[in-house]
Amino acid sequence: METTPSIRxxxxxxxxxxxxxxxxxxxxxxxxxxxxxLGPNGAGKSTxxxxxxxxxxxxxGSAWVGGICVAQNPHEVKRKIGYMPENNPLPDDMRVxxxxxxxxxxxxVPGRQLRAAVQEVMEICDLARTARRKIIGTLSKxxxxxxxxxxxxxxxxxxxxxxxPTIGLDPHQIQGIRxxxxxxxxxxxxxxxxxxxxxxxxSCDRVIIxxxxxxxxxxxxxxxREEFLPGNRFSLVVEGTDTxxxxxxxxxxxxxAILESTLLAENRSRLILRxxxxxxxxxxLMQALSNHRDFTLxxxxxREPNLEEIFLAxxxxxxxxxxxxxxxxxx
Amino acid sequence: MLFISPPTYIAAVLFLSLMGFLYWAxxxxxxxxxxxxxxxxxxxxxxxxxxxxxxxxxTMRSIAGERSIGTLDTLMTxxxxxxxxxxxxxxxxxxxxxxxxxxxxxxxLLTQKLFPHAAESGALLELAPLAGSFLFLATSGLLFIxxxxxxxxxxxxxxxxGMLTFTTLFVVIIGGQQMGNLADAGGDLSSWAVATVNxxxxxxxxxxxxxxxxxxxxxxxxxxxxxxxxxxxxxxxEAKA
Numbered sequence: 001m002e003t004t005p006s007i008r009x010x011x012x013x014x015x016x017x018x019x020x021x022x023x024x025x026x027x028x029x030x031x032x033x034x035x036x037x038l039g040p041n042g043a044g045k046s047t048x049x050x051x052x053x054x055x056x057x058x059x060x061g062s063a064w065v066g067g068i069c070v071a072q073n074p075h076e077v078k079r080k081i082g083y084m085p086e087n088n089p090l091p092d093d094m095r096v097x098x099x100x101x102x103x104x105x106x107x108x109v110p111g112r113q114l115r116a117a118v119q120e121v122m123e124i125c126d127l128a129r130t131a132r133r134k135i136i137g138t139l140s141k142x143x144x145x146x147x148x149x150x151x152x153x154x155x156x157x158x159x160x161x162x163x164x165p166t167i168g169l170d171p172h173q174i175q176g177i178r179x180x181x182x183x184x185x186x187x188x189x190x191x192x193x194x195x196x197x198x199x200x201x202x203s204c205d206r207v208i209i210x211x212x213x214x215x216x217x218x219x220x221x222x223x224x225r226e227e228f229l230p231g232n233r234f235s236l237v238v239e240g241t242d243t244x245x246x247x248x249x250x251x252x253x254x255x256x257a258i259l260e261s262t263l264l265a266e267n268r269s270r271l272i273l274r275x276x277x278x279x280x281x282x283x284x285l286m287q288a289l290s291n292h293r294d295f296t297l298x299x300x301x302x303r304e305p306n307l308e309e310i311f312l313a314x315x316x317x318x319x320x321x322x323x324x325x326x327x328x329x330x331x
Numbered sequence: 332m333l334f335i336s337p338p339t340y341i342a343a344v345l346f347l348s349l350m351g352f353l354y355w356a357x358x359x360x361x362x363x364x365x366x367x368x369x370x371x372x373x374x375x376x377x378x379x380x381x382x383x384x385x386x387x388x389x390t391m392r393s394i395a396g397e398r399s400i401g402t403l404d405t406l407m408t409x410x411x412x413x414x415x416x417x418x419x420x421x422x423x424x425x426x427x428x429x430x431x432x433x434x435x436x437x438x439x440l441l442t443q444k445l446f447p448h449a450a451e452s453g454a455l456l457e458l459a460p461l462a463g464s465f466l467f468l469a470t471s472g473l474l475f476i477x478x479x480x481x482x483x484x485x486x487x488x489x490x491x492x493g494m495l496t497f498t499t500l501f502v503v504i505i506g507g508q509q510m511g512n513l514a515d516a517g518g519d520l521s522s523w524a525v526a527t528v529n530x531x532x533x534x535x536x537x538x539x540x541x542x543x544x545x546x547x548x549x550x551x552x553x554x555x556x557x558x559x560x561x562x563x564x565x566x567x568x569e570a571k572a
Contacts, residue, residue, distance in 0.1 A: 053408045075410055083408040089401030093335045106409040151405070 004067040006031045006159050006189035007052065012061035014047050021047040022213040024061065029206075031158070032186045036200030037193035038311060039210040045193040046086050048210070049161050052191075053083040066158050079108070082152035082188075086163040088145055092137030096127055096147055099136060100154065107155035117154060125150040125180060142173035149180060153188075160184065162192040166199055178203050197308045209314045217314040225305055228313040232281050234273045235303040237264065240295020245271065248295075252288040254281075272303065339427065342388035346381050346431050353377060354438040369457060371439065372541050375464035376534075379504050381431075382475055383497060389427060390479025391493035393420040394568065398487040403568070417480065417565045425476045432468050436461075460541045467540035470553045471533060475500060477557035477564075484564040485571075507531040 007029040014021045022044040029035050037045045050056040052063055054074040063070040066080045091099060100118045109117045122128040125146040131139060136147060145165060152160050165181075166174045181203045184190050194200050200207055201221055209217040209224075217224055238245055242261050249256040260272035275281050282302065289297045357373050360366070366373070394417075397403040406416060439455040482495035511532045536549040 050404075055404055055407045075412070078408055078410045081408060083405070085401060085404045087401060089405060091335075091400070091402055093337075098335075103405075103409070106406070106411050108410055 003031060005029060005064075006033070006066060007191065008064045009048070009052070010062050012048065012051060012063055013059050014044075014051060014056070015059045020213055022051075022210075025210070025213075025215055027208055027215060027218060029159075029189055029191060031189055033206060034181060034185050034190040034192070034204045036204035036207045037191060037210060038195065038197065038200050038207055039193075040195060040315065043210045044213040045210055046163055049083070049163050049191070049193060050085075052159075053081050053161055054078050055083075079155070080158045082154065082157035082160045084148045084152040084160075084162045084165060087167075088148035088165075090136045090144060090147060092135070094136055095133055096136060096139070097122070097132050099147065100150060103151050104154050109155050117156075121150040121153045124153060124183065126176070141168050142170070142176065145169060145173070145177060146180075149177070153184075157188065159189045159191070162190070164194055165192055166194065166196065174199065197306070197311055201306065209311060211315045216317065217310070221310070224310045224314070228310045228317070229305040231274045231276050233259070233303040233305060234275065234281070234285060234300060235270065236273065236285075236289070236300045237268065237270050237298040238289075238295045239268045239298060240292075242269070242271065244292075244294035245289070248292055249273075249285075249288060252284075254284065254288060268298070334423070334427075336392060338388055338392060342385050343427075343431055345388075346385050347434060350374075350381060350435050351438060353380070354435070354442075358442065369460055370455060371457065371460045371464065374435075374438075375460075375468070375541060376537060378464075378468060378471075378537065382504070383500055385428065385431065386475045386479045386500060387493040387496040389424045390420075390476060390483050390496060391489045392483070393424060393480055394483040394564070395486050395489045395492040396483075398571075399489065407568075413565045413569050416568065417484070417561055420483075421476060421480050421561055424479065425472055428472050428476055429469060432465070432472075459543050463540040463543055463545075464537070466545065467537050467549075470550055471536070473557040474503070474553045474560075477560040478503070481560040481564045481567075484567045503531075504533050507533050511535070 005028045007027075009025055009027050012025040013023055025044070025048060037048070039045050047056070051058045052065060052070065054070055054077050057071060065077045068076050068080070070077050094102070097118065100121065101114060104114050104117055119128060122132065127143070127146055127150060131143050131147075134143075136144065139147065149162065149165065152162060166177050169177065178199070181190060181192065185205075192200075192203065206220055207218070207224060208215055217228065219227070236245075242258055246256070246258060255276040257274050258271050259274050260270075262270045264270055273285075275285070282300075286297075286300060289295075289300065354370075354374055357370050361370060361373075394403065397406065407413075443455055478499050479492075479496040482499065483489075483492040486492050486495070511534075530548060530552060536546075539546060539549070
């Protein structure tokens with residue numbers, strides 16, 4: 001039997017007057033998946049998330065959460081969603097435990113289970129011992145984010161939507177939040193947005209790249225690499241000229257192109273190669289480049305393009321595709 | 332949120348100090364120049380002074396404050412309905428407003444306790460005008476607080492909400508009285524206009540209530556306008572979440 005996707009979005013469009021924030025966005029998220037929403041500022045990430053959580057209505061198109069249409073039954077959809085908005089707004093005058101109990105009541109957690117539910121989310125987010133009775137206004141940014149995530153987890157929602165959960169955090173705090181998200185994998189469907197690429201790459205099973213209101217790419221990091229930056233890449237440090245290396249590779253029948261060349265010291269440079277041949281390229285390259293009189297090979301390493309490069313390639317392609325049309329997408 | 336925020340208590344302290352002072356001033360005035368009206372009636376006839384600052388202070392934060400810090404968004408993602416949000420904001424502010432007025436019963440009680448011989452006990456704590464005035468405060472409070480809630484729902488700035496509430500209250504309370512004065516001076520208004528102007532006279536309502544004349548028209552006026560304003564506030568947060 002086919003399972004119902006946790007989130008299904010079809011041709012979703014939202015306009016603010018003459019501005020189109022998102023245009024015909026389509027995607028599906030399966031239960032238990034952690035999906036990253038990636039895009040530059042103003043790409044339409046928050047708008048999509050706000051529509052999914054029922055705060056805002058779409059101009060056209062439909063969205064379903066747990067098989068329920070957001071536009072037709074927003075009340076029911078809200079029972080299935082835990083949402084942490086951008087900047088994580090919290091009331092500064094309340095204590096952590098008071099706030100979470102208040103939120104649990106709003107989320108219709110039954111009275112008998114209320115204390116246990118609040119205690120559970122505080123433990124998951126590591127708030128139970130350290131910040132239980134603290135006033136929210138006095139908490140550090142990292143703890144505030146934890147309170148926001150704890151709130152999103154309350155009521156055991158099927159889908160958790162987090163808009164920029166790690167913004168403004170230091171590396172230790174980011175690591176803490178990442179571990180927390182890892183713990184949610186499998187139990188909840190998680191959508192998180194970020195414009196910090198390593199963040200998404202480490203935490204998410206799948207990435208959706210959005211730019212100027214349109215989805216420009218979607219898939220796992222490996223799939224995106226294959227689509228946007230195909231071929232094998234190697235990074236090597238050589239003492240000698242680029243042309244000597246290129247000639248040597250051509251002579252050995254390797255279809256290689258030098259993508260980047262950085263001068264490290266006098267006569268020594270770092271080259272990024274893209275090789276189109278199949279098979280085990282590492283040994284072939286080492287054999288081809290060693291013991292050559294025109295240059296000396298110092299190091300050779302395979303180079304996996306990171307999400308940053310994929311992102312740049314994907315957004316660049318989308319810019320080129322839309323450059324002909326009238327620019328109309330912001331937000 | 333209302334009961335944990337400092338402005339609420341500042342409003343309460345200001346209200347009780349001011350009303351205490353005014354009560355004392357009324358009593359002093361009565362000692363110097365004997366008056367026919369009861370101190371209670373005189374005291375409640377200046378209800379508009381605290382209303383002008385307490386109502387904006389109690390309501391300006393309710394929705395505008397939540398909107399400006401962004402907690403309105405998180406509130407809207409819970410399965411709570413918009414109507415429930417507005418009604419609970421209204422109920423919180425209204426009950427606190429009535430609590431403050433109820434505390435003013437302490438003034439005659441204290442006077443009686445401290446100076447049992449100085450004042451005739453019946454005059455200070457006569458039940459009928461007290462009950463009438465409280466009934467007036469309870470019904471007019473519906474309108475005043477809903478004006479505040481509506482003003483708070485249309486903006487994200489607490490300051491704007493406060494000013495809007497103050498101005499609207501001023502127009503509703505003083506404007507009605509001024510229209511009454513104009514009607515009296517001109518004397519050539521058609522009968523329906525006179526009826527409309529009388530219908531909006533808040534001070535007349537207080538007079539009637541404290542004399543024990545309980546009319547259904549003021550009830551209808553306050554309840555219907557308040558219902559309308561709260562309904563509009565619900566629509567506003569629905570559209571402007």
